[in-house]
Amino acid sequence: MLPIDRLVRSALVTLGACVVLAVACYEVPEVRDYYTCKEDAECGDGGFVCDDGVCCREQEDPICLGRVRDGGTCLDGGRPLTFYEDLDEDGFGNLTRPLYRCAPPLSVPTATNGEDCNDNPTVGGRLFFPGAPEQCDGFDNSCEGVIDEGLDGGLYYLDEDNDGFGDPARTGTFCQRPIGWADNRNDCSPNNGAVYPGALEVCNTLDDDCNGATDDTAQVGLACTVPNKLGVCAQGARACVSGKDVCSQVNNPAPLDTCNSKDDDCDGTTDEKPDCGGPIRFAADPSVVFGARHLGSALQGVTGECLKDSSLPNASPADTVTNNDVWTGSGSTSHVFWVERDGGTWDLSRPLTTLKLFVDVASDAGTGTNTDGGLNRWSQHRQPVVLLCGPGGFLRLVPASPILDSATTEQIRKNIPLPPLTDGGGEWIVGSNSSPDVQGVLRQVKRIELLVQPYGASGSFSADFHADFGLP
Template identity: 80%
Template sequence: MPPIDRLVRSALLALGACVVLALACYEVPEVRDYYSCKEDAECGDGGFVCDDGVCCREREDPVCIGRVLDAGTDGGTCLDGGTPQTFYEDLDEDGFGNLTKPLYRCSPPQSVPTATNDDDCNDNPNASGRLFFPGAPEQCDGFDNSCDGVTDEGLDGGLYYLDEDNDGFGDPARTGTFCQRPVGWVDNRNDCVPDSGTSYPGALEVCNGLDDDCNGTTDDTAQIGQACTAPGKLGVCAEGARACVGGKDVCNPVRTPAALDTCNAKDDDCDGTTDEKPDCGGPIRFAGDPSVIFGARHLGSALQGVMGECLKDSTLPNATPADVVTGDVWTGSGSTSHVFWAERDGGTWDLSRSLTTLKLFADVSSDAGTGTNRDGGLSRWSDHGQPIVLLCGPGGFLRLVPSPAILDSTGTEFVRQNIPLPPTSTSGWVVGLNSSSDVPGVLRQVKRIEVIIQPAASGGGFTFDFQPDFGLP
């Protein structure tokens, strides 16, 4: 038999081996850091459980601080006898917990962020969870950031209009509703030309066929109506006003040629010449001018050179025998007044130009009886200032009287009178009574020049032979 001590040693060795094996089976896993387990199975056998990331024993060393004792039977208690508390995962660490992830613990978990409320509506940090919690400011993202059941409240949620041409005004036909205004959109719909950055309310209107300032009117530029010179036009016809036609800036004439060229330093009839005769200043010679008509009347009244109107169209009766005008020679007989006229056939003459002169050139004779004139001599003419000259027009008439009288003898009178219009104090002619007060107005529109004479007696006749220079030089 083996010796006793050998048996004892063998038994001790076997017992040691068993202890070693036992210790190997129930050894507590090495705690490398605070987070060494995620579930109980990772802690092995021997009563170890996983509590808040560490392996521990519920009532032994190492003690499970957060684990609830007897949680399945009586609601559980804590190691210190306190009451457990429910915590909620707060993965986004915004201070608000996830209702779907409760943790029943005796102390706040260390392995996962938690909160003591379950008010979070988005606890996913990978899905902008930090932007979601009660009282969070709303973001323009289409979500309920403040967890109150309403999306994007507090933001305007308004209607916006696309500003494609970037002029600050929106296209009324292209709308969008956004909680905040996106880039390229505006809150007005006032653009009238959405694809033009130069057309918007208040823009400068230019002549281009567009309503640049969006006022409902196209091409109403500030230059419209301004004075300009019409191309290719003469005289007053070159006076124009700017207009916009078909998107082009043009100068439209505002004057048409006048029938007469008045004495106003303007080319009224637009022929390239200013103040030309016969319109301004009258014809140089009446005789031979196709626009001048001659005529005469034997009036049935002795007017003595005093009249209040022109006589060609007066209501005085025509006496017999009638006066005759042959060419530019006027003949007649009788002691009543006679009138001769040189008249413009259509229109008037403007005799208002400075230094205009009526050239009254005629050879005048009579075989009528004689009478005593005012100076005591004999004359074949009635005793008043003769001949009288009347300037007749639509604006009135002027009665021009020689001073002294020219026809005051028995012989042939060679009348060579240059009568300034209007007469001057040194010319030997005056503006007689009954004349129109607006002398310049009459001179601007003279239709007819009348010459009035009155023989001294009814017997015999007279001849008034106008010379070729009779006219308005």
């Protein structure tokens, strides 16, 4: 066993040998290559910084050749240069991306000018630079501030509402139609995308289809029923009024009903009397007016007009009408009695309408010889003559054979058909001088006149009308 001091000395010698050996074995590594980086933290210790995408040092190898030193100078004492990113590598840089360097950057393409107007290679940046040929793309390829200059272009119209039709007041010339422009100027409402030629017209106070007419919808004019109206007043047509679709009334109530199977006066009743068909009894109708004249002429039953308002003079003594049903007169010239509607007319055109001429006629005039050798108190013509008078003319109705043809009281009970037969086959015929439009006269009869002519100059007559004298 070795003594203690010997062991200590042996240990110290061994430790010293190891230290010498360690110093002799360690060597500082040589810097041979650049190390890529994106920021200083990736370059570690030893004075390395990240410059132009590599790790380098400002004072030692590897030296940062392009880095601007503190104080704004370069390694050789010169001033740095300004470079501009040129990502699309068209030789023109991006003015907004300057790089201050002592040497051209190697990690990014650059140019020594900032004249590019589009440096983005993903959107065709290589087509944009000063002096570049213009493309028909709606952009300023040559960076001169003018779009598509020098190219043949067409006229387009701004289409702000995107309905495919342009604003005629806002034009532009382009070599091809750009987005938001139209090749027509047909929009009549450039700020309303629902209004354009061919659009559906609706009731909204607008000209939706640009045809120059407002609210001319397909439904305008179609038949409809007016609410809460009767008869012809319920007939309507669809219309657009103040932007609302309404059923507009097309008929106003007529003052009178006519015989047409319609409720003309809109009171809920069709073809009502007395407008249609006349009053059943003249004497019972408050709108009926009676009267009579003694005419100063012997007409022999032939007239060319109605007689109430004729220019013939009134003879004396005058005829009278009492109690609306007894007509009296005297003298051998013609006499006329009338019954008329005060302020209106009757429509007597409905088939099977008849005039009930119910009257007892008597005279004490002298007697003359009639055509068959007998004696009578009346002139030698077919009497009584009935005249239908109206604004459209008159009809002269004559019995096929005389009724007043004896010296006795004649009880006349005649149902005169209206219109009477015109071929001579009935008891009453339409006489000469009548208006040719028979139905036109019958539709507006204002007055019915009865014409008689006694025989004797001094004799008198009376006509007593029965209560059924009227138009059933």
